Every structure is written in structure tokens, then in C-alpha cells.
Amino acid sequence: MGTPNGQKVTIMLEELLALGHQGAEYDAHLIRIGEGDQFGSGFVDANPNSKIPALVDTTNDTKVFESGSILVYLADKFGELLPTNPSERASVMNWLFWLHGSAPYLGGGFGHFYAYAPEKFEYPINRFSMEVKRQMDVLDKRLAQSPYLGGEQYSIADIATWPWYGNLVLGNLYEAKTFLDVDSYVHLKRWAETLAQRPAVQRGRIVNKVWGDESEQLAERHNAADIDAVLKS
Numbered sequence: 001m002g003t004p005n006g007q008k009v010t011i012m013l014e015e016l017l018a019l020g021h022q023g024a025e026y027d028a029h030l031i032r033i034g035e036g037d038q039f040g041s042g043f044v045d046a047n048p049n050s051k052i053p054a055l056v057d058t059t060n061d062t063k064v065f066e067s068g069s070i071l072v073y074l075a076d077k078f079g080e081l082l083p084t085n086p087s088e089r090a091s092v093m094n095w096l097f098w099l100h101g102s103a104p105y106l107g108g109g110f111g112h113f114y115a116y117a118p119e120k121f122e123y124p125i126n127r128f129s130m131e132v133k134r135q136m137d138v139l140d141k142r143l144a145q146s147p148y149l150g151g152e153q154y155s156i157a158d159i160a161t162w163p164w165y166g167n168l169v170l171g172n173l174y175e176a177k178t179f180l181d182v183d184s185y186v187h188l189k190r191w192a193e194t195l196a197q198r199p200a201v202q203r204g205r206i207v208n209k210v211w212g213d214e215s216e217q218l219a220e221r222h223n224a225a226d227i228d229a230v231l232k233s
């Protein structure tokens with residue numbers, strides 16, 4: 001499903017295809033988490049934790065779950081978007097792990113209580129708003145120093161982070177732009193807008209998305225033409 005965690009993987013695959021890796025050609029099957037598809041035996045076989053995304057590499061029968069693990073697997077397999085130099089690799093890994101520790105406060109914390117909870121509970125909304133603003137400040141300060149999270153080069157750290165904090169500051173997540181004063185994080189906003197211009201981001205972000213604007217919806221992707229048809233319409 002094309003939630004931020006799902007978008008990480010489809011953006012990564014589209015980046016690999018854009019770099020010329022035909023081996024990154026993929027089938028994106030829709031798992032409707034609202035209808036419980038993630039608990040079916042077929043999906044559980046790929047991810048025992050019953051959460052999207054999950055990847056099955058049919059060339060070697062490797063099953064990969066946890067979106068961060070999928071990004072590292074694909075980066076290693078194709079030798080792209082994750083430096084091999086230990087120092088540069090550590091910088092990318094720092095931000096990749098930062099994202100996977102931080103985003104649950106944005107999604108499961110702020111997003112849940114601000115947008116989805118049946119009642120507006122003031123305490124958790126305040127608590128998680130403060131934390132998300134703190135996190136945006138951390139990203140903003142980092143992106144004041146370098147164009148990308150890992151440093152000078154676009155990497156899987158950016159691919160992991162854009163679907164959450166990029167979508168948030170661009171107004172694609174929770175309609176909280178004004179509430180969180182996202183425009184004050186100018187370096188984060190510049191980064192989010194720059195990444196949004198990348199063709200692979202524009203392609204990957206619509207895959208397995210079945211809500212929102214119709215011009216941004218694609219239930220399943222089985223070849224490049226599936227995305228082309230939506231983006232041309």
C-alpha cells in the first residue's frame with residue numbers, strides 16, 4: 001500500500017530503474033491494510049510482522065521486510081545510493097536509522113492523535129506536536145549544512161525520509177502545514193521541494209495509492225507503462 005513506508009520502496013525501485021538497472025523491474029501488489037490483507041498467509045510468509053512493505057526477490061528467493069532493510073538490500077544488490085566508503089556510509093546509516101527511530105512519533109504518534117483518533121485528546125496532540133517540531137528542527141539544521149541527509153550525495157537516507165517529512169512539509173500528510181508551521185523549516189522545505197522534482201519520486205509515490213486525487217492513484221504496478229498512463233492523464 002502506498003503509505004509513506006510503502007513509498008520508500010517504490011521510489012527506490014524507480015530510482016534504480018532510472019539509473020538503468022533493468023533488474024529492478026518489479027510487480028507492486030496492493031495490500032489493503034484497512035481490509036486485513038497483511039494478515040493473510042501469503043503475506044505473512046514474506047513478513048512475519050504483518051506490516052507493509054515486504055519484498056520478495058524472485059531471482060534468489062530472498063524475502064525482505066522492514067522498509068529500512070529493503071532499502072539497504074536493494075542498495076547493496078545494485079551498488080547504488082549507499083556509499084561503500086565507511087565514513088560516507090556511516091553518515092547515510094546515521095540518518096537512515098534516525099528516520100526509523102523517529103518516524104513512528106510522526107505517524108503512530110502525531111498522525112494518529114491529530115488526524116485519526118476518534119476524539120481530540122489535547123495531551124498527546126501537544127506531546128507529539130512538540131516532538132515532531134523538534135525532529136523537523138533536527139532535519140532543518142542538518143540540511144542547512146549539506147544538500148542531502150548523508151552529505152553531498154542523494155542516498156537511501158533521503159529516500160527513506162522524504163515520504164514522511166517531505167510529504168509533511170509539502171502538505172501531503174495530515175493537513176498540518178499551518179498547525180506545525182512547517183514553512184519555518186526553510187532548509188527542510190528546500191530539500192523536500194528538490195526531491196519532489198525527481199522523476200523517480202513522482203513515479204514511486206503514486207504506486208499502490210488508492211486514495212486522494214485520482215491523478216495520483218495507481219492500485220498496482222506491473223510495468224513502467226502503468227505509471228506512465230496515470231502521469232499522462
Ligand SMILES: N[C@@H](CCC(=O)N[C@@H](CS)C(=O)NCC(=O)O)C(=O)O
Pocket residue numbers: 003004005006033038050051052053065066067068
Ligand atoms: N517499521 C516498519 C513499519 C511498517 C508499518 O508500520 N506499516 C504499516 C503501514 S505504514 C502497516 O502495515 N500497518 C498495518 C498494521 O499495523 O496492521 C517498516 O519500516 O517497514
